[in-house]
């Protein structure tokens with residue numbers, strides 16, 4: 644009798660979990676991609692990678708969306724750190740989102756912008772202030788588009804002061820068409836686009852997303868271009884750029 648009730652409970656709970664997945668969650672799985680920076684450059688590394696079950700401090704993401712797995716990458720940054728366009732692109736929208744989201748900015752990058760086969764939708768979160776941009780503005784790779792903050796991170800796990808970081812999410816799709824959705828107009832839904840690891844942006848020679856998880860080991864190392872303290876992109880002409888400037892070789 645008791646075991647029947649338990650079985651019933653388990654069935655009900657898993658149905659609930661399923662409904663949750665369909666409503667707002669994305670299927671998240673690790674890509675195995677790793678980032679390498681140009682020789683000698685000191686760059687901010689990823690504090691919590693895509694599909695990680697833990698936060699920057701090793702604490703569990705249990706209870707968060709996407710099956711408790713991270714839907715982006717986190718970089719731990721001081722409030723006010725300049726955030727850079729990860730490629731040439733266009734400003735889709737920005738605003739103040741809800742809890743866990745904070746002030747956000749969405750950019751859209753075309754295949755010509757990135758040199759990838761995808762239309763890439765990028766979302767920067769937890770900004771310190773609304774960006775000084777207009778919807779429809781074109782931005783250049785490596786240009787400052789916003790500043791990092793702790794908005795949307797205050798309370799619960801993060802405590803009263805919050806945790807200043809960039810959360811970067813990317814969606815990849817075959818089309819530049821999108822809708823802006825959600826209670827705070829903070830969800831951009833690109834037609835047939837899929838959320839995936841922001842590091843996919845930096846992978847060379849991809850044909851499609853399915854290929855990402857089958858890359859041979861050497862191709863799993865991705866090499867973003869970086870902006871140095873001189874403001875220039877290294878290597879010159881790099882189209883897809885790390886979202887935070889790096890210290891140049893020899894800089895202190």
Ligand SMILES: [Zn+2]
Nearest residue numbers: 715716717810
């Ligand atoms: Zn995050």
